[in-house]
Amino acid sequence: MEQEKNPIAITLREVNKWYGEFHVLKNLNLDVSRGERIVICGPSGSGKSTMIRCINRLEEHQKGQIIVDGIELNNDIKNIDQIRREVGMVFQHFNLFPHLTVLENCCLAPMWVRKIPRKEAEATAMEYLERVKIPHQAKKFPGQLSGGQQQRVAIARSLCMKPRIMLFDEPTSALDPEMIKEVLDTMIELAESGMTMLCVTHEMGFAKTVADRVIFMDGGEIIEMNPPDEFFNHPQHERTQLFLSQILAH
Amino acid sequence: MAIIVQSPSPSLPPPANTTGLMGWMRQNLFSTVGNSLLTVVLFVGIVSLLIPLVQWAFIDADWVGTTRDDCKSGGACWVFVNVHFQQFMYGLYPEAERWRVSLVAVILVITLAALMIPKIPGKKYIGIFALFFFPIVAFYLLVGNRFGLPHVETNLWGGLMLTLVIAIVGIVAALPLGILLALGRRSKMPIVRSVCIAFIEIWRGVPLITVLFMSSVMLPLFLPEGMDFDKLLRALVGITLFQSAYMAEVIRGGLQAIPKGQYEAASALGLNYWQSMYKVILPQALKMVIPGIVNTFISLFKDTSLVLIIGLFDLLAIVQAAFSNPKWLGFAVEGYVFAALVFWIFCFSMSRYSQHLEHKLRTTH
Numbered sequence: 158m159e160q161e162k163n164p165i166a167i168t169l170r171e172v173n174k175w176y177g178e179f180h181v182l183k184n185l186n187l188d189v190s191r192g193e194r195i196v197i198c199g200p201s202g203s204g205k206s207t208m209i210r211c212i213n214r215l216e217e218h219q220k221g222q223i224i225v226d227g228i229e230l231n232n233d234i235k236n237i238d239q240i241r242r243e244v245g246m247v248f249q250h251f252n253l254f255p256h257l258t259v260l261e262n263c264c265l266a267p268m269w270v271r272k273i274p275r276k277e278a279e280a281t282a283m284e285y286l287e288r289v290k291i292p293h294q295a296k297k298f299p300g301q302l303s304g305g306q307q308q309r310v311a312i313a314r315s316l317c318m319k320p321r322i323m324l325f326d327e328p329t330s331a332l333d334p335e336m337i338k339e340v341l342d343t344m345i346e347l348a349e350s351g352m353t354m355l356c357v358t359h360e361m362g363f364a365k366t367v368a369d370r371v372i373f374m375d376g377g378e379i380i381e382m383n384p385p386d387e388f389f390n391h392p393q394h395e396r397t398q399l400f401l402s403q404i405l406a407h
Numbered sequence: 408m409a410i411i412v413q414s415p416s417p418s419l420p421p422p423a424n425t426t427g428l429m430g431w432m433r434q435n436l437f438s439t440v441g442n443s444l445l446t447v448v449l450f451v452g453i454v455s456l457l458i459p460l461v462q463w464a465f466i467d468a469d470w471v472g473t474t475r476d477d478c479k480s481g482g483a484c485w486v487f488v489n490v491h492f493q494q495f496m497y498g499l500y501p502e503a504e505r506w507r508v509s510l511v512a513v514i515l516v517i518t519l520a521a522l523m524i525p526k527i528p529g530k531k532y533i534g535i536f537a538l539f540f541f542p543i544v545a546f547y548l549l550v551g552n553r554f555g556l557p558h559v560e561t562n563l564w565g566g567l568m569l570t571l572v573i574a575i576v577g578i579v580a581a582l583p584l585g586i587l588l589a590l591g592r593r594s595k596m597p598i599v600r601s602v603c604i605a606f607i608e609i610w611r612g613v614p615l616i617t618v619l620f621m622s623s624v625m626l627p628l629f630l631p632e633g634m635d636f637d638k639l640l641r642a643l644v645g646i647t648l649f650q651s652a653y654m655a656e657v658i659r660g661g662l663q664a665i666p667k668g669q670y671e672a673a674s675a676l677g678l679n680y681w682q683s684m685y686k687v688i689l690p691q692a693l694k695m696v697i698p699g700i701v702n703t704f705i706s707l708f709k710d711t712s713l714v715l716i717i718g719l720f721d722l723l724a725i726v727q728a729a730f731s732n733p734k735w736l737g738f739a740v741e742g743y744v745f746a747a748l749v750f751w752i753f754c755f756s757m758s759r760y761s762q763h764l765e766h767k768l769r770t771t772h
């Protein structure tokens with residue numbers, strides 16, 4: 158109940174991370190409200206993936222505070238487990254489990270983590286597969302689907318855990334151009350349903366359509382953070398301008 | 408409206424002589440002068456070896472009789488195997504109790520068949536029976552001393568029965584142990600990792616024969632007076648630990664081949680370490696290394712014959728004992744051929760089944 162009232166979904170406070178000597182995240186500060194959609198862009202190697210992977214503890218930050226859904230991420234395994242249950246993640250390379258069918262991919266975590274009976278888990282899974290428009294592929298293995306279909310299954314798989322927050326790490330950059338739209342459409346629909354979303358993506362059309370704020374990262378820092386109108390029409394920083402001119406040029 | 412009737416255009420004739428026996432031979436055996444020469448040489452070689460072998464093993468062989476005098480034709484004396492067959496199968500297991508061994512074998516065959524034939528339902532329960540109840544049933548049937556069954560000392564066990572007991576116990580115990588060792592070797596916890604590395608490297612570094620010898624000769628020296636545990640049990644422990652070290656390395660190879668994204672996806676979904684291993688990582692890793700696992704099984708199966716060194720009479724040892732008997736001197740070849748054939752049948756079956764399994768578990772095209 159307490160969490161319901163909490164209007165802040167994610168807080169990053171002075172977050173720092175190093176890979177050995179390499180300072181990959183520098184003093185990140187960010188508050189994400191419940192239901193907010195945030196798009197993160199920036200040149201390759203700027204730390205975008207690292208930042209969102211810190212939010213579900215696939216990477217560990219070394220300094221500062223990350224609070225997700227009112228729970229602070231620290232070495233307490235219980236907190237990590239609880240946060241991972243509430244945070245879904247979609248990867249660039251889908252990372253579906255190739256030895257399981259589409260349906261089994263979707264039911265695995267609900268059954269083992271949330272202890273939901275198989276029947277119920279399957280019903281929920283079919284619901285979400287319908288939402289991403291591939292219910293008839295449920296009995297197939299991931300290797301038998303196209304990239305776009307696989308990514309939509311991956312989204313459905315995350316949604317089956319009924320997360321409050323969804324993280325996307327370049328979900329369309331491994332896809333052939335003709336499949337990008339089907340995945341983006343799925344994401345737009347999800348955004349419209351009120352999900353809290355953090356998306357690393359270079360799809361600026363998507364950012365303009367759904368984002369509440371766009372973040373530009375470079376060299377491990379958040380350089381600029383503004384609503385899309387402001388961000389695209391009046392970029393404040395030189396680096397943002399340069400990046401936008403490069404990415405919008407082609 | 409016109410209806411166009413179009414007869415299918417006639418298919419082209421096949422390119423000359425690539426089908427049929429002649430075509431196949433021309434393509435595969437006699438494509439060049441060099442290949443033709445090689446084909447002829449190999450053909451002559453094989454035939455000149457095969458003819459005397461067939462002659463010896465079948466045409467000139469003696470099959471029935473009771474003593475060596477029944478072998479007069481100059482070929483193989485299968486009478487030797489025939490007479491000793493029971494002994495080769497059961498060792499010195501008391502004749503009156505041999506039905507117990509046969510019963511265990513029958514239950515085992517039925518259980519395995521039920522596990523392997525896809526159409527039979529309830530695999531989960533059969534598996535539970537095979538892993539947890541069958542060993543108990545087999546133990547009491549073979550050892551006895553309970554339920555009115557007379558006790559049969561393990562030093563009377565022998566022949567194929569002993570070979571199978573050692574091989575099956577070894578296989579069933581080495582696989583899970585190997586999995587744990589492989590996981591331990593990749594663990595983030597330094598102590599677990601070091602212990603597993605040390606264990607694996609020590610066992611891989613010593614020959615099995617040394618392990619067996621130590622288990623039977625040296626171990627009793629360290630044990631307190633009067634505490635003596637079964638020689639067979641010691642051999643089983645030695646073989647299991649030895650093979651689990653090899654198994655661990657095979658499985659580690661599979662674990663390493665699983666992309667990092669699989670671990671990350673499992674973690675991101677909230678699965679804990681054991682859940683992601685059990686449901687996501689191991690099924691893929693084990694499937695990938697089936698050939699290596701079965702290879703280890705096969706080598707374990709064949710290594711069982713080393714228990715001879717500590718005075719256990721497996722199939723090979725008992726065959727050797729039989730042809731060392733003055734009454735049957737001179738039939739070593741028949742004995743070895745028979746033993747080899749039995750070993751080959753088991754090992755080849757395992758190999759074929761593994762190929763079948765690999766094919767069945769393939770999920771991508």
Ligand SMILES: Nc1ncnc2c1ncn2[C@@H]1O[C@H](COP(=O)(O)OP(=O)(O)O)[C@@H](O)[C@H]1O
Pocket residue numbers: 176179181199200201202203204205206207208
């Ligand atoms: N496991 C790692 N060890 C060392 N350096 C890493 C590791 N992962 C990422 N990096 C480095 O950290 C930087 C940021 O990476 P990343 O967050 O993946 O960037 P982005 O997603 O913005 O392209 C890159 O320079 C990358 O080389």
Ligand SMILES: [Mg+2]
Pocket residue numbers: 205206207326327
């Ligand atoms: Mg990245």
